[in-house]
Amino acid sequence: MYNFDQIIDPSGTSRMKYGTPPEGAPADTIPMWIADMDFQTAPEVIDALKKRVEHGIFGYTSLPQSYRNAVVGWMDRRHNWKIQPEWIQVAPGIIPALKTAVTAFTDPGDGVLVQTPVYYMFMEIINLMGRQVVESPLVEQPDGYVMDLEDFERQIVDHHIKLFIFCNPHNPVNRVWTAEELRSLGEICKKHGVIVVSDEIHHDFIFKGYQFIPFAAADPSFADFCVTCTAPSKTFNCAGLKTSNTIISNPELRARYGKVAKEFGQTGIDPLSVCAVEAMYTYGDRWVDELVAYIWDNFCFLNQFLQDNMPQLRLTQPECLYLAWINVRGMNMNGDAFYQEALRQGVWIEDGGAFGASGANFVRMNLACPRSVLAEALSRLKKITSPEQ
Numbered sequence: 001m002y003n004f005d006q007i008i009d010p011s012g013t014s015r016m017k018y019g020t021p022p023e024g025a026p027a028d029t030i031p032m033w034i035a036d037m038d039f040q041t042a043p044e045v046i047d048a049l050k051k052r053v054e055h056g057i058f059g060y061t062s063l064p065q066s067y068r069n070a071v072v073g074w075m076d077r078r079h080n081w082k083i084q085p086e087w088i089q090v091a092p093g094i095i096p097a098l099k100t101a102v103t104a105f106t107d108p109g110d111g112v113l114v115q116t117p118v119y120y121m122f123m124e125i126i127n128l129m130g131r132q133v134v135e136s137p138l139v140e141q142p143d144g145y146v147m148d149l150e151d152f153e154r155q156i157v158d159h160h161i162k163l164f165i166f167c168n169p170h171n172p173v174n175r176v177w178t179a180e181e182l183r184s185l186g187e188i189c190k191k192h193g194v195i196v197v198s199d200e201i202h203h204d205f206i207f208k209g210y211q212f213i214p215f216a217a218a219d220p221s222f223a224d225f226c227v228t229c230t231a232p233s234k235t236f237n238c239a240g241l242k243t244s245n246t247i248i249s250n251p252e253l254r255a256r257y258g259k260v261a262k263e264f265g266q267t268g269i270d271p272l273s274v275c276a277v278e279a280m281y282t283y284g285d286r287w288v289d290e291l292v293a294y295i296w297d298n299f300c301f302l303n304q305f306l307q308d309n310m311p312q313l314r315l316t317q318p319e320c321l322y323l324a325w326i327n328v329r330g331m332n333m334n335g336d337a338f339y340q341e342a343l344r345q346g347v348w349i350e351d352g353g354a355f356g357a358s359g360a361n362f363v364r365m366n367l368a369c370p371r372s373v374l375a376e377a378l379s380r381l382k383k384i385t386s387p388e389q
């Protein structure tokens with residue numbers, strides 16, 4: 001059994017998560033905002049890195065076949081997705097990969113489609129690259145969110161969409177899209193010639209009873225117009241290593257993407273990332289299984305706590321991820337007001353409004369921490385009372 005209860009002191013690491021909290025928060029504020037875990041990565045990975053560090057030479061490094069094979073093996077074993085080693089291109093993170101895709105497959109001024117609420121960097125990247133954000137909002141229902149496919153198709157037609165950035169599974173609404181949803185969505189994109197960039201960074205955090213399906217594998221024809229962005233960074237808590245994998249089977253799309261990636265200087269990889277990714281994707285299975293079970297127990301702990309102590313808050317059904325999406329409207333507050341109150345009590349979460357206007361009544365809370373930390377954070381949040389009570 002691995003130990004996820006251990007508290008790791010962040011001092012001396014410059015971890016962004018533990019940076020100075022926003023104004024109004026006490027010094028001992030618990031950070032539960034950015035999607036970064038508080039667990040040490042798998043011991044097998046730490047051992048492999050120690051061995052590599054002892055070698056002492058960290059020169060220019062080629063991407064070895066063993067790295068590609070490790071990625072292929074993980075996708076096959078964990079996601080039942082058969083990919084070829086040459087489909088993989090390494091990027092310095094998914095955000096740079098998304099910028100590359102937006103640049104490669106659209107022109108300045110074009111609309112790029114997203115399903116809100118969604119990871120805020122999607123919108124930021126689209127704006128930064130001089131394109132327009134086009135939203136097709138997800139629809140909140142009592143048992144979770146669904147897609148409005150009629151609206152989705154209307155947005156494609158009305159805005160001449162060439163590119164859709166898809167979040168699969170979805171951050172922040174915690175949905176693992178079903179085969180039927182993926183097929184319906186994909187058929188619309190195929191019909192209108194829309195390229196799908198499927199961000200699958202959270203694909204390893206899937207709870208019992210749900211089945212993650214890579215968009216490119218949802219139908220044999222979908223891989224042809226799909227650019228898949230994956231990374232071991234969320235799964236193994238190594239976002240600081242800045243390595244992700246872009247997987248494209250269509251050689252023409254791969255070449256167009258690759259050309260822009262080269263123009264952006266995204267060439268090569270660092271030796272520690274090669275070592276870490278190979279170790280993660282070769283020896284990490286059991287660690288990930290135990291990690292996901294621990295996180296699920298944290299969700300259950302949170303749910304029970306809310307029911308017993310703050311029944312006005314509504315937790316969105318967690319199907320995946322380690323980020324809780326909580327509706328705070330029952331406290332007569334919006335997400336921003338709750339976020340501010342939480343800060344005052346010493347808990348740093350995120351205002352759901354950052355993920356798009358439809359997230360305004362929500363907050364997002366990172367549960368990838370030891371249970372004792374979660375318990376302390378919840379006891380602080382309990383002190384928040386509705387302004388109208």
Ligand SMILES: Cc1ncc(COP(=O)(O)O)c(C=O)c1O
Pocket residue numbers: 035092093094095096119167171199201202231233239243244
């Ligand atoms: C959906 C999604 N994509 C991408 C990222 C960031 O990826 P990277 O650190 O590889 O740029 C995050 C981080 O939270 C995310 O939630």
